Amino acid sequence: MDDxxxxxxxxxxxxxxxxxxxxxxxxxxxxxxxxxxxxxxxxDQHGVHNGSAEGFIEWAVNYxxxxxxxxxxLGNILIEFRDGGAAVETYWHAYQRGPRFNADGTMTPVxxxxxxxxxxxxxxxxxxxxxxxxxxxxxxxxxxxxxQTPPAGSGARLTIGRPFPDDAIYTLLAQS
Numbered sequence: 181m182d183d184x185x186x187x188x189x190x191x192x193x194x195x196x197x198x199x200x201x202x203x204x205x206x207x208x209x210x211x212x213x214x215x216x217x218x219x220x221x222x223x224d225q226h227g228v229h230n231g232s233a234e235g236f237i238e239w240a241v242n243y244x245x246x247x248x249x250x251x252x253x254l255g256n257i258l259i260e261f262r263d264g265g266a267a268v269e270t271y272w273h274a275y276q277r278g279p280r281f282n283a284d285g286t287m288t289p290v291x292x293x294x295x296x297x298x299x300x301x302x303x304x305x306x307x308x309x310x311x312x313x314x315x316x317x318x319x320x321x322x323x324x325x326x327x328q329t330p331p332a333g334s335g336a337r338l339t340i341g342r343p344f345p346d347d348a349i350y351t352l353l354a355q356s
Contacts, residue, residue: 191266192259194310195303199270202312203252208350209244209343211237217312219304224315228281233312244343248290249277251341265304265313272299296321 198217205214214237218224222233229236255271274295279287302314339348 188261191261191305191310195259195266195268196257198303198310198312199254199257199268199299203254204349206240207250207252207341208347209241209247209250211241211344213344214240218315219306219311219313222311222313222315224312224317226315226317227319233315243278243281246287247276247278249275249341251275265302266310268299268301268303270299270301272297292325294321294323294325295319 201213202217204210205212205217215234218233218237220234223231224233224236226236229239252272252274255273256269257271258269260267272295275292276295277290277292279290280293281287297317297319300316300318301312303310304313341347344350
């Protein structure tokens with residue numbers, strides 16, 4: 181295998197790693213992890229926010245305290261290298277439990293929401309690092325479900341996901 185092919189494989193893995201950092205940042209309310217997925221001058225068309233990625237991050241930080249649960253899972257990731265960067269289409273599926281913001285700024289009662297769609301991203305490599313330069317979030321599914329509760333008696337036995345720095349992943353990282 182030639183060196184160019186090895187570099188391409190490494191770049192693909194770095195792009196995937198960036199996408200995974202984004203998910204950790206959103207799901208664990210980890211602002212630095214979330215911020216590390218975007219270039220400082222990046223844009224994000226996210227539905228709830230359309231503008232700078234930093235503006236989306238600020239919106240998310242204000243929303244984090246209201247989320248009881250957030251789980252983002254990634255599926256197909258198609259990476260196509262082009263001049264100046266990479267076009268990346270990533271299928272995602274998310275579950276969130278918490279109130280939702282209405283257009284007028286008020287909030288709904290707690291809801292369980294299932295979302296699915298695609299991140300349509302333009303990635304750029306700068307100084308050897310790949311990050312999102314432009315993002316458009318495509319929503320292919322959005323469904324509100326009745327709030328779910330764990331089965332009776334199971335709460336004490338379950339390790340529940342927590343925001344940064346209280347989640348089990350941060351305990352592991354601090355110990356290693």
